[in-house]
Structures are given as C-alpha cells and as structure tokens.
Amino acid sequence: MTHQVDPDFLALPLQAVSDAAIQSGLSLGASHVDVRIERIRTGVLHLRDTNPETQTDESVSGVGVRVIVNGAWGFASSPEISTAKAAELAKVAVAMAITSGPLSTEKIALAPEPIYASKTWVSHYEIDPFDVTGEEKIARLADLNAQLLKSEIVSNATAFSMFVKEQKHYADSYGTSTTQQRVRMQTAIEAFHVSDKGFESMRTLAQPAGFGWEWMGNSAWNWDEEIAELPSLLAEKVAAPSIEAGRYDLLIHPSNLWLTIHESIGHATELDRALGYEANYAGTSFATVDNLGKLQYGSSLMNVTGDRLTPHGLSTVGYDDEGVEAQRWDIIKDGVLVGYQLDRRIAARGGRERSNGCAFADSPSHVPIQRMPNVSLQPNPDGPDLAGLIASVEDGIFIKGDNSWSIDMQRYNFQFTGQQFHRIKNGELVGQVKDVAYQATTTDFWRSMKAVGGPSTYVLGGAFNCGKAQPGQIAAVSHGCPAAVFDKVNVLNTVAEAGK
C-alpha cells in the first residue's frame, strides 16, 4: 500500500520555516544553509510473561539548521518550529561557524548534487503502527508469550516491540526540498528456562525491517510457526552439550551473518572512518583508501553492495539528509574492496565526483553525518539451498540468530555468539551444542568463505540501534545476505572463557 505523508506533519509551516532559516543564514554570510524539520515518533512495549512491564510513546520534533561560513560548519537546533526561531537558529549557527573558523584548518566543501525541488517519498508499509490501539498491540504480544508459557520448559517469556515513524522535511540553499516519511518495526520474543542449575534462553529470529504493524501478522513473518517451534528448540539447547573449543567449519544463517556483515564490512567501509573522523569514538578502519581496488577483502565469492533503495530496508530513503538521491553501488566485487560509503563532505574530501547518499541525522538536534546504507552480501545466483549447504559441511556448526557482538576499533578482531548452534557431521544436523562464540580477523574470515547460498537462502536482517558520532547518534540499517559456509573458524567455549 502506498501511503502519503501524514497531513498533520504537512500542516506544519515546513516551507516558511526552512525559507526563514535559509534567508537568515545567507544574509549573514553563509555560503550554504540546510534545514531539517523533523518529527520522530517511537513506541516501545515490553511484556514480562503476559503483563506489560514497559510502555512508551515518545515523539521528538524540532528544527536543525546547518551552515557553512568561510569553509567552517556551524549548527544549531531547537524544539520550537517557527519562522522566528528558524531565523534565530541560522544566526546562532553562523556565529558558531565564525567562532569555529580559527580552529578549522579543513575548508568544508560539498560534492555537487542535482537539485530536487518539492520531492515527496514514503516508505512501503501497510498499517501505521500508531493507528493500532495499545490494547491490540499488547494482546498480540501477550498471546505470543502465552503460547510459549504453555510449555513446561518455558519458565518465563519476554516480548519486546518497537515501532517508529520518522517524518523529515529537508531544504537547502541550492533549492532542493524533500519531505519524507518512513515506518519501521522490530519485535523479539524470548523464552527462558530457569532451574536449580541456572538459566538458558532462546530468542526469535525475526528481523527488524521497514514494515508497519502488518509485520506482526503471519504473512511477512510467520510468528505463530516460529513461536510453536521455540520451546522444543529451547529444550534441546538446555540439554545440549557444551562445545569443545577449536576450529570448525561454520554454516552461518542470515539471522546471524547480517550482524557480522554490519560490523566487519559495513563500518569498515565508511570513508569518514577510514579517513579518521571517528578516531576518538567509533574508531577507524583497516580498509584505508590506499587499499581501494587492491585489498582482497574476502574470497572471490564475495560481492557486497551498498544501497538506500531496498524495499523494506531500514536505511532505505528517497533522498538523504543532504538532498542526495538514493543509489546503489558496489563495495566489494569478487572479493576486492571497490567502494566506500559517502556523504557530500566526505565525497569532496575523498576526491569523488558525487556522494552516494549516506548522510543521516537521527534527530533535529544532531548534525547529519555519514551513516550506513543497507550493506548486503549478494547470493550466489547458482548457489545451493540451505539443505545443500548443510550437506556440504563435513564437521561444523550451523549458527542461527544473533546475540553478542564486539569488534575492535579498526574492525579487525571480532567475536560473535548466536541463539542456536546446530552441530553438523557428515552433512547432517545431529543436534544442538551450546556456549559457542566465534572469533576471527575480518579478512581471514571473509577469505575463508567457501560456499555462498543461492537466492532461496537470502534474508534481510538488520538493527535499529547502530551507534556512531559524538554526540551519539543511532541509525537503523538493514543487511541482506544468504547463508554461507566459512572454513575452520576459531570457536570458543564461553563457559571456559569465564574461567568456570
């Protein structure tokens, strides 16, 4: 279903406010002014067993004005959406840029972009989650938990659901003006088994995505089917043997691999990181610019793209927060690093002709910076299905679902866990093991990828909470990928790591 931008957002004085800021900024000597008027509504429900434990319904709105004066940035924001405040913000931003000038040796330039006047874009969703009553939402989550609690193995169940509607009007002094609306959903249900020996848990594999409340039906994701299977999977995990640490072939399901892609490819190929802009906080990257076109990032089976176009992608937009039209491009081709993620400033700094549209700010209070697009590992068009991949593994572990994640500040050394770890012997699943973590260096890991699943194994995964920048910003991002097999990866036993 194609929605329109909500009338009550369009009823705000979007053009008058952005015009006021732009005129004020230009009259005070700014060479560039951009304005964002935003309203972001976020709802959270958390149920413990069948009872609501946490409920929030938060809407953040305001205006952010960014200027360039004599090659230096200035930024100011306010929760007040009015022409007078917008003009005042431009004045504060100009003053900030003038103050910053003596401390700025880099003269800010922006890569050029065509002008897009009065464009509107709305993401693909059917049911606005904020049109669904609280009773209905709670009832759906409580029902899923109640199904789990019928099982003797399940001591407790928790349900977490988060739903976001993001509305954004952007305008700049070149003449671009865009108004966009996006909706996204995330739900996770977790079952716990508690006994006198301790506790164990298992969470659903459903991924967050750019859907509305229709996500909670059974058409886009079959919740009822997954919930029905969860108790037996949990029971098997509770009784499973602890993994013996060592090297194993890993067959990694998209519900786990998306996160490895996010950390070891997504962040590593942000050009602002590679240049050092995040060195104090999020970190840098081993994939420095001298490696472009040369670095053998992974095996020849590895093809990774960046895009802001994927239907239901969490990073999908019509235009980014600098007025750049959404695009798709190669990041890794046949295993070789060939591309980066860019915003207009970083594109100009890196000598690129055009930004590929990765600017994003998570609120009107924050400046747009380069954020991650949908970064996806492409399936092998002729690759095997899941059964074929399992059959190809002689001695390994099939990992499903994400859990713990961590990677170093140059994106070399990572460690991940998961929800389910199914042992594979001689091409067959022979039961779960537990206490598994896998640890590797990024390029060793991706170079060890020896089989990539076909299109039937492809799933769009992702997260709502990717962090970067100071002040801290979060962004939602999707990563599509097939299942894939990796050769002899270092597997740890987490109980042994704890010294137990």
Next chain:
Amino acid sequence: MIAPQELIERITRAADYEDCIVIVESKTQANLRWASSTLTTNGVIAEQSVTVIAFVALPGGMATGSVTRTNIELDEIADVAKAAGMAARAAGVAEDQAPLLTNKEVGDWGAAHIATGPEVFKTFAPHLGEVFQKSQADAIELFGYAEHTHTTTWVGSKGGLRLRHDQPSGRLEMTGKSHDRARSTWEGRATRDFSDVDLAGVDAGIRQRLEWQARTSHLDAGRYQTVAPSGVMADMLAYLLWTSPGRDAADGRSVFAKTGEVGKTRIGETLAKLPINIFSNPSYKGLECNPFNVAAYSSPYGSVFDNGLPQEQWDFVKDGKLNSLLTPRATSEATGIPYGMGGDNVIMTVPGGSGEMESLIASVKNGLLLTTVWYVRMVDPVTSLLTGLTRDGVYQVKDGEVVGAVNNFRWNESPVELLGRISAAGSTEITATREVEDLSRTAAPAVIFEDFNMSTVSQAN
C-alpha cells in the same frame, strides 16, 4: 513554547483520572568535535521532553501509561492527557503499583531553565587552538570531543509533587596519534563547567603515552596481572549496574540469582576479597545529582509509581558483599528483596586503597597496564561474561616500571568475577568512562586485576 511549570499545571488539571505525573526535561548543550587537529562539527542544541504519566483506577488496581512529546501547545493539552489515560487503560492493572508520593516540594520550582552555550568554551577553545597548533608542529594528530550540558527536570503531579533539579555535566575526550597513526592514546575528563579542565595536563599525558609506545613488542594472549585505570573500572561498574535489577534475580535470570535456589538472590554473598564499596549518593562531592527518583516509564530498573521518592545513598556492594539490588517498592513487596534505587552517579571506594595509579604500577613485577576498554558487550548473562577490546595503548610493566607498549587484546571477563580478583586499589578519584557515555558521574580507584583473561590478540592500534 509554554513554560514548563505552566504546562504541568495545565496538564494535571486536564487529567480526568486518579493522578497524573508530568515530567518536563529541558536540555541545552554546546559541543565541539575535532579530528586531525581541526574542528569537524559543532553544535548548539536545545531539547525538551514532556512526559505525561496517567494513573487510572481499574477494577483490581491502578493502571499506568505515558506519552512523551517535545512540546505541547495549549490546544493539544486535553488530547495528550487523554492519550496517556488511554495508554494506561490499554496496559491494564500495573504489576508495579504502589502508593504515589504526594505534596512534596524540592528546588526552585518557578525558576526558568538556565541555558548553557558556546560561552562555556570561552577559555577552553583558545587553549584547544593552541594545543592543535603545537600538535601539528610535532606531527601529532588530535581527535576528540568536548560537550557541556545543562538539564533541568521538573516533576509535578495532580497530587501535589513540585520537584525540580538542575544538572550540569560535561566531558572532554582527546585521542592522540603519531607516527602515521601507528601510535594512539586517549585522555578523558569529566567536568561540571570546564573551569577545571587542565588541557595542558591532557596534552602532557598524551605525549607521555605516545612516548611510551616508542618501544613496542608482541605479547601473546593469556592471563595477566593487569593495572586498570579508574576509567576502566568505571566502565566495568556500568555493566555491573545494568545486571542489577532485583526482579531478574528473583526470577532466576541474572548473575545475581542464587544458583540452586530459584527465587533467591545472592544478596549477602561475598563478591570481593577486598572490602570494596560500590554505591550511589546524590550529595557525593563533585558528582552531585538528582536527590529524588525520576522514572518516565516503568522497567526492571525503576517504577513510575516511585517518582519523587528521596534518592539517598544506595549501597550496591558493601564491604565486598552484594548488599542490594535495584528494586522498586512493588517488586520489593512481591519478592521480599529490600527496596533499593540507584541514583545518577556511581562511586567505588576501597578502604585502605591509597595513592595514584603510579603506586599500583610500582607494585607490579610482570604485568600489563591498560588505558581504556572498548566495545564491551554481554556474552553470557549467566556469569555476566563480557567481551571487549583494549584500546588506546596497552603497556608492559616489569619490576614496577612501564617498559614499552604491546599489542591490543580481545578480552573475555565477568565484572562480577573480576571484583573477586582485585588485589590492590588506589584512592578513589572522579573519572571518565570511555565507552559508556551515559554514566557521566563516576568515581573509582585504579585497581590491579589478577589473571585478567586476554583471549586473543587484536591487530588494531
């Protein structure tokens, strides 16, 4: 925009249910960010949030629900009050219901928010420019961030709560890199107003650490006696606090649940060999913070029904024993765990601990000195096993002296287990976390961890 106090009066009058608490938070901030010794971004930010919490009597008890908006205009007041009431009815009778506090005043209710702005950097910014110039001359690149925030919180209710608190906070972070970025280190400072930030000291510290990295050698993974600065200890404290809800422990789903006895907790159990104390106290000198509870929503960490209750000293760990868990009143009644609410700061003290980190280094025969930890995440909630990286320089210590730098490591450790492996501590100092920026008011000593588990080598520098 309507003044916060007037907004609260109007919303509570419009609320046609049993009680209504309104929390208004006004925040102003100025920030500077830099990379390669040049400013990269800056900002002057103003934000406001208005949370309306409805308390609605239903058959069987009180329900609660809330809505939060940036701003509420006069013609929106009735709708917002109604929406909070609807959220409460949808949620049904609350599990955490408890009697609401009424008729209490704290702070200067009528005063306006005092905004911070770029003027807070009036002295700091020129000094920063000088440090940039000096670094460029010496082929050192500086990366960092300075932020100053004023937050005013008003909590008002239909039942007569009129509470107000003003909170200044700030932080400075500086990463220094040299020799084509092969060397890297970090300094962090917490501050309330930037008047006490010793930028020259930060610069000197960075230069000393970069010099220490002149001699670098490879060290294999393994278990090492490890000196952790106060900032590393503060990051570990954050993870201890996040696993401290009493409800989870009572359910058996926490490292603080008593194994073998479902429903019981480890309160009273000895966690540390040294008489370590971990607590929050709103009047701790230099870390003063909110003297009353504020909860915009209920969670295992707090309850909206406990809004306004006095925030006194909360002793999480006392004399090395687990003393209390985060437990709202209703959870306390349901589980038997004593009521306990942590405040907006966290402090660790070790009676008998004294001296600077240097005195701890002097006591190490063969071990490591960390600078910071990074990308810390929970691996196994059963043991509270965390994984993370060392960052900004790891140094080898031999016979009480730093002899050079070694590679970074991925580590796997439980902060609960680590409490039991602290063999020495310095004096408590106000410090800055590296990763957990939300924990902006912390004090801790530098400590020595025995047998710290460096799991693998990281190539990062």
